[in-house]
Amino acid sequence: MPVMLQNFDTSSLAEIEVCFWFVFQTLVSIIYLIPADINRLVNIFSFSSWIFYGLAFAAVLVLRWREPQLHRPYKVFILIPVLMTVASLYLVLSPFVDEPLESTYVSAGIIGGIPVYVVMVHKTYSPACFRTVSGVLTSLTAKMCNSALPD
Numbered sequence: 001m002p003v004m005l006q007n008f009d010t011s012s013l014a015e016i017e018v019c020f021w022f023v024f025q026t027l028v029s030i031i032y033l034i035p036a037d038i039n040r041l042v043n044i045f046s047f048s049s050w051i052f053y054g055l056a057f058a059a060v061l062v063l064r065w066r067e068p069q070l071h072r073p074y075k076v077f078i079l080i081p082v083l084m085t086v087a088s089l090y091l092v093l094s095p096f097v098d099e100p101l102e103s104t105y106v107s108a109g110i111i112g113g114i115p116v117y118v119v120m121v122h123k124t125y126s127p128a129c130f131r132t133v134s135g136v137l138t139s140l141t142a143k144m145c146n147s148a149l150p151d
Contacts, residue, residue: 040102047095048106054088057081 032041060081063070095103119126126134 043095043099044102044106047092047103048110050088050091051110054085054092057085057088061085 032044058081060076061078064078064081119130
């Protein structure tokens, strides 16, 4: 997470991150609404969300297989993650048959987010120029929003 999103408002102690992510989500929503086709927006959202749902269900299965001795406060019957993984595979693969171009664009957008995640989260992989710009933006954000970093 960029350091500038970890700032706190000095007057109310509210996280500045909430404000930035709200603005970011608003801008992304506006961009998504440009085609003015709500069905297309729902299809894009459904496709991308089921990718991550499927990964979560598959993670339950992998952890059950690799780490059976782990303590689990709540243990799901094994048939549920199996069925949901199969259902999510269908819901992810079927749009490639119906709308291959749109599905490819959404997949490319998700895959394109991986380098952004690596640069933002893993500081060892980020270039020096990015760290410099991030430091400048952090101090600028702190001054503009009357905020400070947590201790």
